[in-house]
Amino acid sequence: MSERSMKIHVVDDDDAFRDSLLWLLESHDYQVEGHDSAEAFLIGRTRGEVACLIADVRMPGMNGLLLLGELQQMGINWPVIFMTGHGDVPMAVQALRNGAHDFLEKPFDQAALLASLDSALAVALDRQSKLLAYERVAARLALLTQREREVLDLVVQGKMNKVIADALGISIKTVEVHRGKMMDKMRARSVVELVQALVSVQE
Template sequence: MSDPSQTIYVVDDDEAMRDSLTWLLEGEGYRVVCFDSAEHFLLARRDEMRGCLVLDVRMPEMSGLELHEKLDSLGSQLPIIFVTGHGDVPMAVNALQRGACDFIEKPFSDEDLLSRIRRALELDCELAAQRERSHALSHRIEQLTQREREVMQLVVAGKLNKQIADELAISMKTVEAHRARVMEKMGVRTLAELVKAVMSLS
């Protein structure tokens, strides 16, 4: 069973394939939503979508690869599993290099597809957790005063307290006070944790 917030989106112009995948995936307890074209999926797409996308490479009008490029330009992180025919493998490999999650060749076994979907949904959970951490860090940074942000940037850049005091024309004691408040507000205990937190947002 997947996270209730996750949906498997199937985009394929072949109705028989859509029906077959729906039957298989719903039988495993997954929530499935199908689209008969890339264009229809784009119309329904939302930033908050969770789950994964099972996407046919070859479709009329907009292909699966073109949809992948479009989603990439929109900043989508929804993991994509491409469904390919034998001749499409080089294209699918290229798509993997550009950030797709996986691809599977027709004909495929149910278990092969299900194992790839499980991996894609795990990746979706990891990406959602990363987004949540980034959001929490961004919120903490917003709580810093302008001076605290300046001190934090210099600390992260490796400057010593005396150098920071000279650069900002403030006393060492003031630097130490700001530095302590930065650590507290950012929810970190060590300099290494602070550097890691700030770097994760860049």
Template sequence: MTPHAYLVDDDDAIRDSLSWLLESRGLHCLSYPSAEDFLAAWDPSLAGCLVLDIRMDGMSGPELFDILCERGSTLPVIFLTGHGDVPMAVSALKKGAFDFVEKPCNDNELVDRVIEALKLDENRRVAASDADSVNTLIARLTCREREVMELVLAGKLNKVIADELQISMRTVEVHRANLFEKMGVRTAVELAQLLAGKR
């Protein structure tokens, strides 16, 4: 399936201008005037990323994001936010959203983030296409990185991990960064999603 940037915004002008912008950079784009419309079109095989307005009539962006997470969607999500929506966007980041961009946004910055999100989705799909790929990734971890991974998955903070393994917090941060890079994830939430069903 061809990767697309899926654009969900109830403002016709923003939808049109962002669609044009993305397509001018050679990206495939599909746009939807509401979260409900996108949800009706969504299926687990969709490839690409989701550019999602936070405030819309009807279902809000975060509500759609929560539903997609419940359904196991792995599409990276970039939220479009007004200034007052930043706390809501930060909350979404903690739940695993890819990023947020404030409106009015720098066109090139937004397109660059979309390209990064598309690349992340492609990497995830390549990894997921091989049933043994996650095990292959885990096999590349050092023993210490695996120990850190287990404690990260248990929801433990770096300080607690450092205490349990009797190493410095800085060493934990290095191991954590290395294991995230090797596993192709950016957050503990993404790591847990990658390993779901493999444990």
């Protein structure tokens, strides 16, 4: 997936401004979709989509900050760019502290918007890549037997087979068998690759 293939959702209750922003983004070959309220945007929203959100802060009903909180509760970790015509420093600080990617005050410079958007899309792509890596490693870990997982834990601690055998009360030969199966299931050709995979899960 490339940055330009990801969808950008624009949430703003000002129809004229929203349409103008959608036209601007489409003219730069972005994939866009507009919504006139936070509530409308949330309908049918799932964790599976990889996207970026540009949202007004001050809207009737659910405002932008509440929308950000709702997305976070749903486990949707998209980069969010907030915009407002009535912004102030405390609101900007609150939005950024709550996890917003950026904060732009209307009317904003087109170049500043596009730069912020490209940065947000790069973040979304990186998060997606890490999520896929996490899911691959988690699936492999789920294939391990309890004994293989015990061997894995000791292997990544740098323990030699003899030490592992003593710790688990089994023979060195049995350790070698479990270790071989564990490495196969984890698709690791070395202890270094094994550790790197596990670190990616913990990040």
